[in-house]
Amino acid sequence: xxxxxxxxxxxxxxxxxxxxxxxxxxxxxxxxxxxxxxxxxxxxxxxxxxxxxxxxxxxxxxxxxxxxxxxxxxxxxxxxxxxxxxxxxxxxxxxxxxxxxxxxxxxxxxxxxxxxxxxxxxxxxxxxxxxxxxxxxxxxxxxxxxxxxxxxxxxxxxxxxxxxxxxxxxxxxxxxxxxxxxxxxxxxxxxxxxxxxxxxxxxxxxxxxxxxxxxxxxxxxxxxxxxxxxxxxxxxxxxxxxxxxxxxxxxxxxxxxxxxxxxxxxxxxxxxxxxxxxxxxxxxxxxxxxxxxxxxxxxxxxxxxxxxxxxxxxxxxxxxxxxxxxxxxxxxxxxxxxxxxxxxx
Numbered sequence: 001x002x003x004x005x006x007x008x009x010x011x012x013x014x015x016x017x018x019x020x021x022x023x024x025x026x027x028x029x030x031x032x033x034x035x036x037x038x039x040x041x042x043x044x045x046x047x048x049x050x051x052x053x054x055x056x057x058x059x060x061x062x063x064x065x066x067x068x069x070x071x072x073x074x075x076x077x078x079x080x081x082x083x084x085x086x087x088x089x090x091x092x093x094x095x096x097x098x099x100x101x102x103x104x105x106x107x108x109x110x111x112x113x114x115x116x117x118x119x120x121x122x123x124x125x126x127x128x129x130x131x132x133x134x135x136x137x138x139x140x141x142x143x144x145x146x147x148x149x150x151x152x153x154x155x156x157x158x159x160x161x162x163x164x165x166x167x168x169x170x171x172x173x174x175x176x177x178x179x180x181x182x183x184x185x186x187x188x189x190x191x192x193x194x195x196x197x198x199x200x201x202x203x204x205x206x207x208x209x210x211x212x213x214x215x216x217x218x219x220x221x222x223x224x225x226x227x228x229x230x231x232x233x234x235x236x237x238x239x240x241x242x243x244x245x246x247x248x249x250x251x252x253x254x255x256x257x258x259x260x261x262x263x264x265x266x267x268x269x270x271x272x273x274x275x276x277x278x279x280x281x282x283x284x285x286x287x288x289x290x291x292x293x294x295x296x297x298x299x300x301x302x303x304x305x306x307x308x309x310x311x312x313x314x315x316x317x318x319x320x321x322x323x324x325x326x327x328x329x330x331x332x333x334x335x336x337x338x339x340x341x342x343x344x345x
Contacts (some may be wrong), residue, residue, distance in 0.1 A: 010063055013070065014054035015118055015232060016242050016305075018312045019341070020063025022049070027070045031091065031180040035146050035153065037069045038178065042148060049341065050178060052093065052120030056127060056242055060342035061312045071122055073180075078106065080188065087141065088184045092122025096129075103186060104214045110139050110186040110193050112217040113200065116225040118232050118243070122179040126171045127337075128164045132221055133196030137164040144181040153180065166271075167247050167337055192217035199224065229299035241303040242338040245319060246274040249332050257330055274334055275302045278322055281329040289318030296322070312343055319345040 010019035023046075028034040034050075041048045047066030051057070073093035080086055086108055090099055096119050100111045113134040114124075123129070124136045125143055140159040147154050163170030171177055191211040195201045201208045203220045225231045229238035249272050250265045256272060260280070265271040278301045286298040293310035295318070297303035304315055304322075323334050323345065336345060 008063075010051070010054075010059050010068065013051055013068075014057060014059060014242075015240065016054075016058065016312075016315070017240055017308075018061075018306055018310065018315060019054075019057075019059030020061045020312075022064040022068040023066055025068045025070060027072050029072045029074075029093070031073055031144070031146075031153075034069060034071055034073065034092070034178065034180060037067070038146060038148060039151065041067045041069070042151075048175065050175065052123050053095065053118055055117075055119035056123060056338045058242060058312060058315065058336075058338050058340050058343060062342060064341065071120060076102065078108075084188055086186045086188045088186055090121045090182050090184070092120060092179050092181060094121045095119075096121050096124060100218065104218050107190040107214075108186040108188060109191045109211075109214040110134075110184065112192050112214040113195075113197070113221055115218045115221045116231045121182055125159070125162060125164070125179060125182060126169055127167055128169050130167065132200045132224070134193050135164075138193075139184045139186065140164070141183040141185050143179050143183070146178040146180055148176045148178065156183075166250065166265075173339070190214055227299065229297045229303055229305075237307050238297045238299050238303070238305055240306040240308070241297060244274070244302040244337050245304045246278070246302060246322075246334040247337045248272060248274045249277070249334065251332065255332075272332070274326075275300065277326050277330055277332060277334070278302070281322075281325040283322055283325060287318075289321070290314045294318050316343060316345045 008021045008025050010022055011017050026037045028037045049064045049068045051068050052071045071093040073091040075091040077089040096117055099121055100115050103111050113132040125140055129136050142156045142158050145154045145157050192214045194209050194211055204212055233239045250269055253268055253270045256270050260276055262270040262272050283301055285301055287296040293307055294314045295305055297305050304318055326334050
């Protein structure tokens, strides 16, 4: 059943350690408890915010004027299939990196390049989480959803119906379709997905397209992420962030700067690295925001960090400064990757 939390301040539930209070906070330790909490709030006409690991949200200093439902459901199941693949079913509240670590330990391949990403499993299809050349869209089979409008649970909703795109899906920015459970198809041979990302291939000493032991790929990814401050460490303020704050912009090739790195993103389209745009606009690692209470990470300019006594308002000032600098230098508008709760930049 759902259990009310004593604490109502939301900052401790986010990786940024930012966010004001909620009227009430409820921990839902099962899919049924999530549904019960949402139904109770809907009957009461109470605004609801669903919160998992708090790793991809920026919550206003004013907090949330209603109920926060913290998804803490756990459970994993492995089903070996006739074609040699494995179906991995995971409850929405499972810690994502623990899921990846367990899959690698079980000799399963596919998730290893998504190691070290904070948050809960239920959020991965919402954001179509991706890193080092792999996206959730490539591995996702289906999800179980709670349809708040109809008041029913929809089981086995195919991935093809979720509108999965670059760091987005048809579920993003909505509160009427809640992920309860996720299923992935993985390989059972202990080998990684093909290593597509040049930086990762270099770290592993292999050619792009190679497959390596999943454990080796995971170790290399964790090393790369740690070097960028992207592995959570309570003692390191460079990790007090929401991960990459800006998505890599996709635009017509004719509108891209003449120099600089890019990747093909479809016919006539290219994807530009937001970090390169930010650096070329004059921002360096560690660039401070108001009073030095927030700053760009000292390891990676894509992460906006809380230095320990920052506020959401401080963070948004810094985000606007970076956005406006890139716009002035390149005429390109950066888009925020985290979900902004009662705030905007």
